[in-house]
Amino acid sequence: MSFASLHAARKSKEIKSFVRPNAAEVDDYSRSEHLDTPTERVGSTFEETMASTAPATGIAQNVAKYVALNGLHSSLPSTLEIREDDNSGRGMYAKHLISTGSILVSLRPTIFTLSTGSLHSHCSSCAAPSQPPAELKRCTRCKVIWYCNANCQNNDWALHKFECSALQKWAKEAPSRGLAIPSDAVRCIGRMLWMAQKEGLDSIFTRELSMMQSHKTSLPPTSFESHTFIAHSLVRYLGVSSPVELQVYGLSSAGDLVDLISRFTTNTFTLTTPSLSPIGVCVSPTLALANHSCNPNAVFVFPRTPNTPASQEPQMQLVAIKDIQPDEEIFVSYIDTTMPRELRRKELKETYNFDCACTLCANPPKVDPRQSMTCPKACGGVCPIPTQDDDIVRCTTCKSILQSNDAILDAVRLGQEALDKAASLRFSDLAKAKQLTTNMIPIMSSSGLTPSSHPLFAMTRLHQEILVDSLSSEITQDVLDEAIRTATKYNAGLTTLLSYGHPVRGIAFAELGKLLAVDEPSPRDLDRNQSTSTVGGGSSSLSTSTVYPPCGPARLTLALEALIRARDELMIGFGKGNGGGSIGKEVREVIARIEGELGAWKMGVNNVIEDTRAGRGRGRN
Numbered sequence: 001m002s003f004a005s006l007h008a009a010r011k012s013k014e015i016k017s018f019v020r021p022n023a024a025e026v027d028d029y030s031r032s033e034h035l036d037t038p039t040e041r042v043g044s045t046f047e048e049t050m051a052s053t054a055p056a057t058g059i060a061q062n063v064a065k066y067v068a069l070n071g072l073h074s075s076l077p078s079t080l081e082i083r084e085d086d087n088s089g090r091g092m093y094a095k096h097l098i099s100t101g102s103i104l105v106s107l108r109p110t111i112f113t114l115s116t117g118s119l120h121s122h123c124s125s126c127a128a129p130s131q132p133p134a135e136l137k138r139c140t141r142c143k144v145i146w147y148c149n150a151n152c153q154n155n156d157w158a159l160h161k162f163e164c165s166a167l168q169k170w171a172k173e174a175p176s177r178g179l180a181i182p183s184d185a186v187r188c189i190g191r192m193l194w195m196a197q198k199e200g201l202d203s204i205f206t207r208e209l210s211m212m213q214s215h216k217t218s219l220p221p222t223s224f225e226s227h228t229f230i231a232h233s234l235v236r237y238l239g240v241s242s243p244v245e246l247q248v249y250g251l252s253s254a255g256d257l258v259d260l261i262s263r264f265t266t267n268t269f270t271l272t273t274p275s276l277s278p279i280g281v282c283v284s285p286t287l288a289l290a291n292h293s294c295n296p297n298a299v300f301v302f303p304r305t306p307n308t309p310a311s312q313e314p315q316m317q318l319v320a321i322k323d324i325q326p327d328e329e330i331f332v333s334y335i336d337t338t339m340p341r342e343l344r345r346k347e348l349k350e351t352y353n354f355d356c357a358c359t360l361c362a363n364p365p366k367v368d369p370r371q372s373m374t375c376p377k378a379c380g381g382v383c384p385i386p387t388q389d390d391d392i393v394r395c396t397t398c399k400s401i402l403q404s405n406d407a408i409l410d411a412v413r414l415g416q417e418a419l420d421k422a423a424s425l426r427f428s429d430l431a432k433a434k435q436l437t438t439n440m441i442p443i444m445s446s447s448g449l450t451p452s453s454h455p456l457f458a459m460t461r462l463h464q465e466i467l468v469d470s471l472s473s474e475i476t477q478d479v480l481d482e483a484i485r486t487a488t489k490y491n492a493g494l495t496t497l498l499s500y501g502h503p504v505r506g507i508a509f510a511e512l513g514k515l516l517a518v519d520e521p522s523p524r525d526l527d528r529n530q531s532t533s534t535v536g537g538g539s540s541s542l543s544t545s546t547v548y549p550p551c552g553p554a555r556l557t558l559a560l561e562a563l564i565r566a567r568d569e570l571m572i573g574f575g576k577g578n579g580g581g582s583i584g585k586e587v588r589e590v591i592a593r594i595e596g597e598l599g600a601w602k603m604g605v606n607n608v609i610e611d612t613r614a615g616r617g618r619g620r621n
């Protein structure tokens with residue numbers, strides 16, 4: 001298999017998350033003279049409007065009542081209904097038993113925009129990737145938006161005609177080339193407003209949009225800067241110079257604008273490729289009705305199956321990853337659930353404004369694999385990582401009592417700092433980021449952190465992404481083998497953290513299988529294959545090498561094992577009806593190829609044995 005067909009799952013984040021403007025952009029703009037004037041023109045400033053908002057109050061009764069849809073959300077199937085309670089607002093409920101792998105809802109998001117880095121590599125109408133030799137075509141006016149062909153361009157014209165002139169004007173006024181394109185949040189809200197204007201302020205689209213949950217009256221202080229930044233940029237992007245001009249979009253004050261931005265940040269999804277790499281943001285008021293749990297029973301995916309016409313892509317699907325009983329609520333996850341409890345709760349509070357009371361937060365396991373270490377007495381058991389609040393812990397196996405240990409606390413603290421630094425350098429200085437992850441992983445592992453523990457798990461994931469990135473410029477045996485070892489450790493952590501059939505697991509096994517199936521750059525010494533190892537997380541009967549990864553047929557056998565696991569889990573996470581989506585299809589093709597290669601190899605060996613026997617027989621005669 002050539003390396004060109006290897007797709008990395010860039011992030012195993014859940015796909016619902018708010019995209020904040022990046023810090024560099026905020027800084028550059030705040031320093032720029034282009035900032036101040038629009039705020040003053042819209043009446044009271046966004047800062048004043050936000051400062052005057054008071055926290056909402058409400059007594060949680062937690063009785064979910066049926067909500068009539070009155071013609072809204074027509075794409076919601078009859079198997080689901082909307083109910084509302086005082087704690088989490090509206091939510092989706094199952095009316096019948098739903099089995100694992102069922103596709104609950106399938107629809108095209110009402111609005112989507114690609115992130116700036118994906119604009120030239122994906123079509124802005126159907127989100128398909130550019131597929132050489134066919135190249136995407138750029139809009140000749142704004143020179144920012146790319147399409148597969150004239151059909152895709154025509155399909156997008158109704159909104160792009162507004163966007164096109166806004167983009168041209170923005171680029172002319174930009175203080176530097178690096179800021180010539182507004183953030184995806186600003187472009188996406190721009191599209192929401194043009195769509196509302198086009199459809200009419202009483203249209204179903206506008207009504208659904210205006211009913212999305214807002215936290216305008218209880219914005220956490222952490223949102224202040226990002227909301228203000230988006231508001232300033234948006235006013236400039238729309239070319240608005242007085243409050244009256246906002247009325248065509250149904251906004252009559254700065255407060256309405258803050259409300260809109262809050263609805264956007266609370267209800268936006270990350271648009272991903274079929275292999276879960278983030279490429280943009282999207283809005284679907286119907287799918288945004290799903291509430292959050294850190295232990296979800298459903299996921300959102302964009303599987304891209306051959307049966308869906310381009311005009312219906314990107315198709316977003318809600319898939320059950322567990323059996324869901326009648327009357328049970330459908331929960332997705334808004335955040336990366338591989339993070340420890342405190343970090344999850346902090347992010348949910350800051351971005352979504354609620355205190356999570358899901359099963360995983362309310363009743364955390366005695367030993368959370370996200371915060372665990374191997375028993376320092378080497379009994380083979382695991383124990384929680386001692387914290388400042390809980391500095392005496394007990395091993396689950398030998399029951400020894402362990403006191404807070406500076407080495408592990410230092411490793412966690414240093415690991416977190418290095419992780420933040422490496423993540424921020426990932427796209428600007430890959431070599432430095434790689435140096436950081438390479439140095440820190442052994443330190444954290446030797447301090448006793450388990451592969452699923454934070455921040456070792458996140459660091460391993462980042463290291464794998466960096467290695468796969470470096471492989472796309474040059475494949476060397478060493479980097480390929482290091483990527484395979486890292487992917488194996490990552491999968492070992494992942495299988496402890498996420499439930500069977502979660503799409504992130506399916507993609508991770510596909511990634512490992514494809515790495516193992518890449519043609520090795522140079523022939524190697526087959527004597528390396530001597531004892532036993534597995535593809536991560538589970539037991540295996542395969543006999544492979546002490547030196548991992550092995551080479552030759554043993555390596556291909558491991559690839560096959562990983563890909564079969566991937567195929568089975570993708571069938572759940574990407575929906576049984578989709579056959580595992582486009583990645584499931586690709587995996588099945590690689591499996592068939594490897595089975596062929598291994599079959600040919602076995603046949604070759606048998607032939608040699610037969611020939612040798614026949615030769616001996618002839619020798620005796």
Ligand SMILES: C[S@@+](CC[C@H](N)C(=O)[O-])C[C@H]1O[C@@H](n2cnc3c(N)ncnc32)[C@H](O)[C@@H]1O
Nearest residue numbers: 088089090213266267288289290291292352354
């Ligand atoms: C995308 S909306 C979900 C639909 C929302 N409940 C509604 O009525 O429109 C996200 C918001 O729903 C609420 N929410 C979601 N999951 C929740 C949970 N597990 N507990 C409490 N509130 C939750 C929070 O206010 C959050 O900001």
